[in-house]
Amino acid sequence: MPTQPEKHSIQAWSLINRKYLGKGVRVKRFRKPTRCQIRNRVLLAILMANDIKLSYLAEKLSVSSRSVSAWVYEGRVPGKKNMEKVCEYLGYPRHILFNEALLEKSPIICQPERSRFMRRTLTRSPVSNKILTGLCMVHDLSVSDVSEWISVHPGTFRKWLHQGALPSLTFQEKTEDFFRIPKTILFADVVLKDKSL
Secondary structure, three states: OOOOOOHHHHHHHHHHHHHHOOOOOOOOOOOOOOHHHOOOHHHHHHHHHOOOOHHHHHHHHOOOHHHHHHHHHHOOOOOHHHHHHHHHHHOOOHHHHOOHHHHHHOOOOOOOOOOOOOOHHHHHOOOOOHHHHHHHHHOOOOHHHHHHHOOOOHHHHHHHHHOOOOOOHHHHHHHHHHHOOOHHHHOHHHHHHHHHO
């Protein structure tokens, strides 16, 4: 015969529930992943810079949310049909969104200390370099900290983000060394924009 729960424990639970009812649940737009959980940092960076939730992308592409999560967090590569859909929807070629070399190693960036991305970076003016901006969001890095760590003036770094300015080869290499992502991907927005003109 199953035992009945004690009356006082039910009353305690009702008090706990009453305390939290009506307070609402704050759901974050993106979960806060640890560094080792992100296998496709570039895809997540593009989604975050464009404020596209993984579930929204799944809905738009008519695929499961689990598939999109696997692309980002497990580094899975979609099949040919879904690959074409995601490339067309986001406007980037396959070698940028699903670069096999990056998916295999997923390195940790050279971040000397904690930093915090400032939302006003997005609201100050339109962002031209979505990949670089998104990477700052993925790793929660402030513009001023990154510019200090790669030895460039913060105003110059903001030009790379907002105006899509292409830095000199030296600074492209410094940025590549910091994020551990090839410069051809980091500055792909600038190159793709120039080709479309």
